[in-house]
Amino acid sequence: MGKDVLTGTYFLTGNEACAAGALAAGCRFFAGYPITPSSEIAERMSIRLPQVGGVYIQMEDELASMAAILGASWAGAKSMTATSGPGISLMMENIGLGVMTETPCVVVNVMRGGPSTGLPTLVGQADVMQARWGSHGDYEIIALSPSSPQEAFEYTIRAFNLAETWRVPVILLMDEVVGHMRERVVIPEKKDIKVANRRGPSEPPGKFKAFRPKKDLIPEMPVAGQGYAIHVTGLTHDERGYPAIEWEAQEKLVSRLVKKIRLNSAKIASWEETGVEGAEIILISYGVSTRICRAVREMAREKGINLGLFRLEVIWPFPEKRVRELAGRVKAFVTVEINYGQIALEVERYAAGKCMTRLVGHGGGTVHDPQKVLEAVEEIAS
């Protein structure tokens, strides 16, 4: 059997690094359908998985890909798919099933410009709200956004760990630039990589209820073939997993699905603050736009503007408490994202009028011009 962690220093694209991260996290099943700009992930997985005893399968479409990774997860494999734009729209149906049945898996969306076919080869960051609520019904989900190939490697591992811990599909919101750019990627030794695994059943079959939550609101997860005769359904269900078509069961189940993320958000949410203490203005960003914001900070420093950067590592759940706190201390938040205002809406919501909020957004196809961001900052600073 080949090694799953190829320790060393490489010059990789974000997509390649993502595949390396998946293997390091223990992913052993990949189902996908080719789509630009994510195809290199599938290509890499198709080469690597057979070497480590895993399975790669190219499905007939993204509906099937998403369904297959859910099935594989219930057979005990850590599973993943990768897609973009039109593909993620198709996956939304079974992302909902994954949420409802609390199925750990990772869905990579290498964001391109949309709507519809949009800009297949060029960057966008407009699927952020879709990542949160793109499937029907009410739920909470986890999404992360890397800003470099090194982070694509690391965040893919984090995505698997979060999926396994909180039993929810985790969306890795990459973008075309991060997916395609090459940078140095350092792959550490296997022993230094922290990997989380789902919690299995602590009771023998019989009394065990597959959807009875523990204190942290997460049920223990048996898989097919272990003798538990589990029933897994997308219908509203009780703790045994049996359909329960009534409002009381709905309340109990859906509120738990929402709460298991919301009440644990302190453990899940993650962000990076640079020069935020004492800053007059704070840039809020994620993914490739973070890189532009770092450049803007340097430009602002030269102009004597005290500019902080608040960068979302995990986008959902949103760090609402921290943004609320910071809102009371600064003059303005400037959200920098490649869309016409998605995270900007969240920022506005939690700033709650305590400071100015601005958006520097555009429709996609390229990254922000740092100069334009700087101009928005200068306008507020003056």
Place this chain on the structure above:
Amino acid sequence: MIEPQILDHPKDMLLRKERIPHIWCPGCGLGSVLSALVDALRNSDLDLKNVAVVSGIGCTGRAAGYLNLDSFHTTHGRAIPYATGLKLANPDLTVIVFSGDGDLAAIGGNHLIHAARRNVDIKVICVNNFNYGMTGGQGGPTTPRLARTTTTSYGNTEKPFNLVHLTAACGAPYVARWTSAHPHYMKIAMGEMLKKDGFSFLEVIAPCPTNFGRRNKLREIKLLQRFLEQAILEAQPDIAKADIELDSPILCGKFVDLERPSYLAAIKETVSAKVKVYDFRGDGRVPLEEAPVKAAAAKAPGKPAEVPAERPIIQRPVQIKLAGLGGQGIGLCGLIIGRAAAIFDHNQAVYTQEYSPEARGGASASSIIVASGQIHAPYVTEPDIMVIMAQGAYNKYQKDVRPGSRLIIDKDLVRPKDLPGSVQVQAIPATRLAEELGQKVVANIVTLGFFTALVPYISLAAMQKALKGSIPKGTEELNLRAFETGYDYGKKMQEEEAV
């Protein structure tokens, strides 16, 4: 008085008793099909712990929930791909898909044909009741012509699927059809499917008296009676004659039973035989052994401990853009520069290239930014150095040549015109020199050597290491000679200029 003794029914062990009574209507055919499956499973020598059932949505889709097995009630149409994931992730499982015609043949039709083609080892039981029972009896792709449903009040005008013909045509190695009035044959077929390694398909024609029967004057027992009376049971039925019309007989039997390697068997045979330990050759062939900072990496990712003595210090990010025509190997040059800087010089480098379909033929460019500190914005916007290897590329990218920048060109192939002020042009007859070496294709590597001689941002040692790791085995000598040729040409040019 004798106390009545209540014994478990022998089939109970396979049913979730607490979920009975089921939701199915009186006279519905689904119970018989489920019962036949229970019998087939009991008669098999399978360890039932390893049997999983997957359903989609609909009346039939509820079957999974009644079986005391690992059972999955998925989304509409997606039972087959879900089952595919289950089976491939744990080949020890026997995976049965039990779902309806609307689920498997309409919304899930694409999955059905591909699973048959792929020959994933799953056993598909498709209960065909000619309509959508759960939602109130709408017509669908299996509704016979002229049949009345809630959405075909004037009689259905569409030709229905012949599902056995369809799956057989897609390559399913096992295909059979029975009706719910044939429990014995159903059981036999299911037993055979449980033993088959490969995609097997059983269509069971079953009555939906509540919806289809009622609207077609075939209530309850009449529908079943019709199946019994009109079914043609044949040992070797002709699949082309298996179309179903409203009043026509229903051709039943086993249509296909042949051997074909299943999906997993084929993988074992083909892929597993070729798999070797991966060395990242696909990334431009930096072999694992040459990765310089294995141990240090773990301690401080991204910050290697040992910095080579000859590491060039690059204060501000330097932007480099390489352009040429398809086949000139521009992308490889960019990669080598990036690797040299990022891996071997321990500097930072960001490499980007054009991905648009237009970039595939014609002129294209790849871009690298190198710096000793962090590189933020990833795109080259104001190149400090441009390398252009063909006139077509020059025409396209001339707009990017900035005043005061450096322009490296192929002396014979590029005629720079309309240059902005103070551009330092440095030319090498790279293609001609490559031809002299016997291989025109190494013109890019000649240029790379020239670049290395002139540009101070990447060390010679790093470039040599990156080059060695980035070219196919067996071409090392030629490529190294090409590199040296370009390098020497550059050094000589510099000396002459200095004089």
